[in-house]
Amino acid sequence: MTILNQRYLPRWAVFLLDIFICFISFATMFLILDGTPLKPHTVWPTPLRGLFLISINVIFFYLFKTYAGIVRHSTFTDIFKVASSSFLTAISVITFNYIYFLFTDQKIFLTTGILLYMFFSFTLMLFFRIAVKEAYQYLKKFTTGKLKKRVVILGMDDQTISLGKALTTESNLPYKLVGFITENQINKNLKILNKPVFSVPITNTSNEFTELLAQHNLDGVLIVSESLSIKEKNQIVEACLANKVEIFNVPLVEHWNRKEDIQTQIKPIQIEDLLERSPIEMDIGLIKSDLYGKTILVTGGAGSIGSEIVKQLAVFSPKKIVILDNAESALHEMELYMNQNHSGLNFTIMLADIRNLERMEMLFAKYKFNMVYHAAAYKHVPLIEKNPHEAVYVNIGGTINLANLSVKYNIEKFVMISTDKAVNPTNVMGASKRAAEMYVQSLQDHINTNTRFITTRFGNVLGSNGSVIPYFRKQIAYGGPVTVTHKDIIRYFMTISEACQLVLQAGTMGNGGEIYVFDMGKPIKILDMAERMIRLSGLKPYEDIDIEITGLRPGEKLYEELLNDTSTSLPTYHSKIMVSKVPTVDYTEISIKIQEIVAISQYGKGKEIVKKLKELIPEFLSNNSEYEILDLQKHL
Known part of the structure; x- marks a missing residue:
């Protein structure tokens, strides 16, 4: 697995790194003031002052959710949250300092020290985010060179061979083709495009398939659209997710727009690709x-x-x-x-x-x-x-x-x-x-x-304006939480x-x-969908991305008829x-x-x-709504 396979820096890691930066900032502030005529007040011992100051900062981290964004995609909004937490920490501590002074005629903190702490903590947290963002961009460019995702292609037919040819001839793609996988019994020495063909059962996600993923240190599996049934795709996806291997979906080669656009055709598999829908036959x-x-x-x-x-x-x-x-x-x-x-x-x-x-x-x-x-x-x-x-x-x-x-x-x-x-x-x-x-x-x-x-x-309808899947996708992209109105809510879906x-x-x-x-088709439990979408994003539900149950919205019911x-x-x-x-x-x-x-x-x-x-409409009975009172009045 390459560094880039870690799609998001976990929120807890960002949170702990920000706290560590706060400790560094306090220590730096203390060392700078120690070499000046300004001497810190000694009402509270230094460790207690540091703990108090950083605790206030941590509270504002939580209130502004400074750790929730994706660091490598930091925007002005994310920077504004960090700046706000630092500024309000300084204001809060200065206010507390003067209130304490009014009652005891003593101060705990030097105002200069608080301002220095604010400056150092914000600057270092800003630098941390910029460094991660720039490092990711550098590594992303570097993938066209030495770091490439090791992938295999499922299937052995004209479509998959055409895909393999594209991967092997386009040197700027971030993928390295390791070989092909087929369930057919073949000669063990068979090669296509000078790449080995592995004969292993895949539809029942056997141990052989799992061992193959580990043995060749695979980063991804490419599935060509329509080459497998939805049921087979789901089995393969579950095996890959269990082994932390990415799954990519590729359209039929004849549907590609342009040869130079191959990379954009290879996309991480989406939840829509895995919903069990039989094809529609039209007259x-x-x-x-x-x-x-x-x-x-x-x-x-x-x-x-x-x-x-x-x-x-x-x-x-x-x-x-x-x-x-x-x-x-x-x-x-x-x-x-x-x-x-x-x-x-x-x-x-x-x-x-x-x-x-x-x-x-x-x-x-x-x-x-x-x-x-x-x-x-x-x-x-x-x-x-x-x-x-x-x-x-x-x-x-x-x-x-x-x-x-x-x-x-x-x-x-x-x-x-x-x-x-x-x-x-x-x-x-x-x-x-x-x-x-x-x-x-x-x-x-x-x-x-x-x-x-x-x-x-x-x-x-999947993908329609305001529908749940694009909404979940945005929440995952922002680092969560993903919000589900009820743990048992189900819905029917159609493309x-x-x-x-x-x-x-x-x-x-x-x-x-x-x-x-x-x-x-079959109704789908929304909570299950949310968990699976998080897993398809390379993250763990409730650990990397939280799921919150928010309660039914006005007029919403658990199931539709x-x-x-x-x-x-x-x-x-x-x-x-x-x-x-x-x-x-x-x-x-x-x-x-x-x-x-x-x-x-x-x-x-x-x-x-x-x-x-x-x-x-006599059967119209309001649910979780201010209009429920009308139903009660009707029966009085």
Whole structure:
């Protein structure tokens, strides 16, 4: 293992080194003053003065978490924390010194000594961080020379041999290819690219595999995407982690962008690569015929889900795609992406808000859409719990605007993106999405409705804005702690690509009014995910990176459901898509109730809005929220 394999200097090590620097600073201050006419006060013995001063400094270390950052990535914020702890230590001790003087007419510390201590301790801690940062950068550059990670490649086929050729011909890469590993029985003297081929069982992570890692002093194992199943990857990852060997994931060679970009293609394996997901099979022909020659509106088109829907629609070359969002910066990024990757596609970027009915009507009249994919929504549970007005305006009111216009302009198909949080909702966000589902369902059966309203419902999406995995990754990068709301909380996960593939497939189904739910696989315990992500980062949970249980957030529940208690699900011709048979509410009845909710949201308080939502959705029971009192009042 090279020095660089230690990804982060442990927090306890930084903490102890900073304390050691404090002792050095106090000793230096004492020696300097000892050679001057300024003599320290002798009310307290020198060791006690030093212990007191350093203890105050340690308290501020803890308060400012000066040890929590990654030293080699120290920023101005980290330096500011160190400076603040030193400055406040000096202020606190000087204040204590003068208070002591007022009561006893004696001083414990020389003010000059305290200021010298502050200067020395801050300077040395700053120098320590700069030295580590510069040393790491030097060692990182040095890896292109003598220090290279010794790696093996799993598998022996055209893909792995192409990868091996790239590693052996590019001298500036920080990897040294030791050989290939295969489970096939081969001649022991077989070599590829003049590198040995090791024949050992790998899928059951045998002792032979572990011994091979140790015998050849391996630093890393390279896995080519799609060469192994998820189950096999997990077995190998566990064996490598147990032996402190890094695991790298490499895309198929034909997916590499540029030859000179090989190093960026080799990345540490991520938690997303290890979640057990079977591949999605799409009926490409059916989707293509459904989208051919169509003008399509995608709302929320710059968001996580909406942008992926746009990217997948672009493959089928519809007549025109209008990408609508009210997030200016994200929409600009989307435009740059489309110009770079789909310049031949007829698309329009539209900055607009679905709450603005007049603006929406102008667009419907101008573009004469054939289809609408409605992905625009507010989705962050704790934030919406504090702002129920906005949930009503966007998730309900915005959906009503689009749905009514779809009927008025004879849109062929309206596909709405919903959420598992709409099932037996425990928060305002889920309730607002359930209300939107109920409205479009009732509209389907309304007189003179030719539009097919289709609702798709799924759980958490990996890598989406605000999702848990990027959040954990940032917390690990900052040195922790990683925060989990409850030790038993579980969630369903699906990749953005998978979710949007199923959205397009579900859009080809049914006669309208259906709610389609997706097979989300097995639920995942969030605490287990956090622990594994820390281990994949080369660290130890609870030692290098702590995990804190913070308590459920407002409106959050331990597990999500895809069907409510009274629902039944029926299979479709696609194994991963089921149709939920949810009773439809009368259009007139729900219209009146929703109009009341919208009217109250313009001037009413949060509790009044939520109370009306609970009347509309009887199964809406608040959890860990200020609105729980409304449920108690209802049963009195």
